[in-house]
Amino acid sequence: MRPRAVVLLSGGLDSATTLAIARRDDYDCHALSLDYGQRHHAELDAARAVAAQLGAVEHRIMRLDMGPYTGSALTDPGIAVPETPAPGIPVTYVPARNTIMLALALGWAEVLDAEAIHIGVNALDYSGYPDCRPAFIDAFQNLADVATRRAVEGSRIEIRAPLIHLSKAQIIRLGVSLGVDYGLTVSCYQASASGLACGRCDSCRLRRQGFEQAGIPDPTRYLV
């Protein structure tokens, strides 16, 4: 029996690549997406397509009502998605998102008796989010090492962030070599219902730049 891994899958470029890496490393991959009231569902549709394309054993979408969490442009329709970079933590930051996603993955990993959790965070093109830094992943590993049944019983759930030190261009080259179809993925913060990208938000900008630097044709369907 192959070891199991939970893979956090947003439907974007990074998490698709992360799933491909976990498959390469011979894990049975249980993909997990979170429906937290994103502006659009194109992202979750993309996650479904990616999970199927890359051979996840299963794909679950957990629903979380984040009603009390206002203040992020990614969940609050009253806040505009910025189209020019600004210093500091951007308004697209969702409070504690990666902490919450890893916590949910940890619970599911316990149920599955999985050996690892994969998350596609990235420290270079990280847009200034505090929960994309290597120190964050290390701190969550330390937490997992005391929080679980496995911890009490002397084994471990490993938190893997295989993209953490890669540039967007390196991620794209690696993903292409592993057969990722980036045409299925949606990175845009304000994609249309059918998955068309705006081409102007921070996430679109980083993605477009990544394909250019990788020298790989960009399969993204842009609105303009």
Next chain:
Amino acid sequence: MRPRAVVLLSGGLDSATTLAIARRDDYDCHALSLDYGQRHHAELDAARAVAAQLGAVEHRIMRLDMGPYTGSALTDPGIAVPETPAPGIPVTYVPARNTIMLALALGWAEVLDAEAIHIGVNALDYSGYPDCRPAFIDAFQNLADVATRRAVEGSRIEIRAPLIHLSKAQIIRLGVSLGVDYGLTVSCYQASASGLACGRCDSCRLRRQGFEQAGIPDPTRYLV
């Protein structure tokens, strides 16, 4: 303006006492409960009553679909709640529950710009759960110290577990001195819809013992 705290409120004895302590310590308290498909809703009804009695500024119930999480007697109707103590981690353990609750509280604390999160975990009468140990709270504090906007900006969200070293009897004495009405709280793992306690599960047993040892009349409404 008083400092704000998020207080995790399950509707049980420990979290009610924790809310009373946070109020005593002069926090504006924002109570948070999680509806994760508990066997019964008496617990959430109790949380509402406790929040009102103890003067929380607000009380939110977040809904989380824990469909993929099977294997706990507290969420899976196919598993019986045990009525005799057994060694090891009991089947009433919900995988990563406190990690998930603290993660959700952390996000809300960020939104509120709260200074603290209060959780009513207890290391003595902890029923063998890995995520009720002091090492778990320390590890979550370390995580919070890197995961948030506050962390990047040089301040802190403090994780407070004021009951962690108290016995059930000490908790009850403290709560009574702070005006907690324990008749409103529900600890039973299999309470009836109207909040009657079974009197036989692990949680009922610890609670009943606590009132006996504290020498305080037990206001719990038992089924038998």
